[in-house]
Amino acid sequence: MKICVYGAGGIGCYVGGRLAASGSDVTFVGRPRLAAEVASNGLRLTDFRGAELRVNAVRFEVVPEAAAEADLVLVTVKSAGTATAGAELAKVLKPDAVVVSFQNGLRNASVLRAALPGHRVVTGMVPFNVLNRGDGVFHQGTEGFLDVEPGLSSYAPAFEAAGLPLTEHADMAPVQWAKLLLNLNNPINALSDLPLRDELSQRGYRLCLAAAQSEALVVLKAAGIEPAQLTAVPARLMPRILRLPDWLFRRLAGRMLAIDPLARSSMWEDLQAGRPTEIDYLNGEITTLGASLGIPTPINTRITTLIHQSEQTPTPYPAATLLHHLTAPS
Ligand SMILES: NC(=O)C1=CN([C@@H]2O[C@H](COP(=O)(O)OP(=O)(O)OC[C@H]3O[C@@H](n4cnc5c(N)ncnc54)[C@H](OP(=O)(O)O)[C@@H]3O)[C@@H](O)[C@H]2O)C=CC1
Numbered sequence: 001m002k003i004c005v006y007g008a009g010g011i012g013c014y015v016g017g018r019l020a021a022s023g024s025d026v027t028f029v030g031r032p033r034l035a036a037e038v039a040s041n042g043l044r045l046t047d048f049r050g051a052e053l054r055v056n057a058v059r060f061e062v063v064p065e066a067a068a069e070a071d072l073v074l075v076t077v078k079s080a081g082t083a084t085a086g087a088e089l090a091k092v093l094k095p096d097a098v099v100v101s102f103q104n105g106l107r108n109a110s111v112l113r114a115a116l117p118g119h120r121v122v123t124g125m126v127p128f129n130v131l132n133r134g135d136g137v138f139h140q141g142t143e144g145f146l147d148v149e150p151g152l153s154s155y156a157p158a159f160e161a162a163g164l165p166l167t168e169h170a171d172m173a174p175v176q177w178a179k180l181l182l183n184l185n186n187p188i189n190a191l192s193d194l195p196l197r198d199e200l201s202q203r204g205y206r207l208c209l210a211a212a213q214s215e216a217l218v219v220l221k222a223a224g225i226e227p228a229q230l231t232a233v234p235a236r237l238m239p240r241i242l243r244l245p246d247w248l249f250r251r252l253a254g255r256m257l258a259i260d261p262l263a264r265s266s267m268w269e270d271l272q273a274g275r276p277t278e279i280d281y282l283n284g285e286i287t288t289l290g291a292s293l294g295i296p297t298p299i300n301t302r303i304t305t306l307i308h309q310s311e312q313t314p315t316p317y318p319a320a321t322l323l324h325h326l327t328a329p330s
C-alpha cells in the first residue's frame with residue numbers, strides 16, 4: 001500500500017512522517033525549499049508529551065508525477081491551493097487511488113471531488129496543532145486523533161500503527177462546522193502574535209473569540225446546523241466560558257490552556273511566511289452563510305478585513321485594541 005502526502009507542510013510532514021516512521025510506504029510531494037530542508041535533516045517529529053520520532057530516509061519529491069503510484073493520497077495543501085492540487089492529481093493518479101482531504105474549512109473535499117471524478121474522495125479533519133519549527137522538525141502541540149468519513153477501513157491499521165487512529169463519522173458536516181468554530185480563533189491568534197496558550201490566557205482575546213463564535217452560532221442556528229461536540233465544553237456554551245474572568249477561566253476551563261507553549265495557529269504561520277491565509281475559508285464561511293440568511297456578521301467581517309490587511313503588512317494587535325476594532329460601533 002503506497003501513501004502519498006500531497007502538499008507536504010506542517011500537517012503533511014507530521015501525519016505522513018508518523019506513517020513512515022511506523023513502516024508505511026510514504027512519498028511526500030511539496031515545495032523545493034522544504035525538500036532541501038528534509039534532504040539535509042530528515043524529519044524529526046516531536047509532541048507535547050515529549051515523544052520524538054526520527055525518519056531519516058524520506059522520499060520528498062517536488063513534482064505531481066510522484067503521486068502516480070499512490071493507493072492513498074492525503075491532501076494537505078492550504079484551502080486556496082486545493083483546486084490546483086486537484087487538477088495536478090487528476091493528470092497522474094491511478095484510477096482506483098483514494099483521496100483524503102485533511103484540511104480545515106468546509107469545501108475542500110467537494111473541490112477535490114469536482115477535480116477528480118471517478119475517485120473516492122474522503123473528508124477528513126485534523127484536530128491537533130502542528131508547528132513547523134524548521135530544519136525538518138514538526139511539533140504536535142495539542143491532543144486529538146483524526147476524524148474521517150467511512151471508507152478508509154483498509155488503511156485504518158496503518159494509521160493505528162502510526163499512533164493516529166481514525167475515528168469514523170457517517171456525516172462529517174457537523175464535525176467540520178465544529179472545527180470551523182474552533183478555527184475562528186486562528187485569526188485572533190495570528191493578530192495577537194502570541195502562542196495559543198498566552199493568547200487564550202488573556203480575557204481580552206477570549207472576548208474577541210467569544211464575539212466571533214456567538215455571531216457564528218446565531219447564523220448556524222438559523223441555518224439549522226448543529227455542530228458536533230469536539231471539546232469538553234459543547235460549542236454552544238463555549239462563548240460563555242470564554243467570557244469568564246481569567247482566574248475563573250483558569251479554574252473551570254484549565255484544560256483549554258493545556259496547550260504546548262510553542263503552539264500557534266496555522267494562520268499565524270501563514271502571516272509570518274507572507275502567504276495568503278485561509279481567512280475567507282473560515283470566518284468568510286460565516287459571513288457568506290449569514291448573508292444568505294439576511295443575518296449581519298460584522299465581527300467576522302471585521303476580522304476578515306484585519307487579516308487581509310495583515311497579509312499586506314503584518315500588524316500585531318494588543319487584546320484591548322483588537323476588541324475595540326471588532327466591537328466599536330461603525
Ligand atoms: N498547521 C496546523 O496546526 C493545522 C492545520 N490544519 C489544516 O491543514 C491544512 C494544511 O495546513 P498546514 O500543513 O499548516 O499548511 P502548510 O502551508 O504548512 O503546508 C502545505 C504545503 O503544501 C505546499 N503546496 C501547496 N500546493 C502545492 C502543490 N500543488 N504541490 C505541492 N505542494 C504544494 C505549500 O507550499 P506553498 O506555501 O508554496 O503553497 C506548503 O508547503 C490547512 O487546511 C490547515 O488549515 C488543520 C489542523 C491543524
Ligand SMILES: CC(C)(CO)C(=O)C(=O)O
Nearest residue numbers: 127128129182264265266
Ligand atoms: C489546531 C488548530 C485548531 C489550532 O492550531 C488549527 O486547526 C489550526 O491551527 O489551523
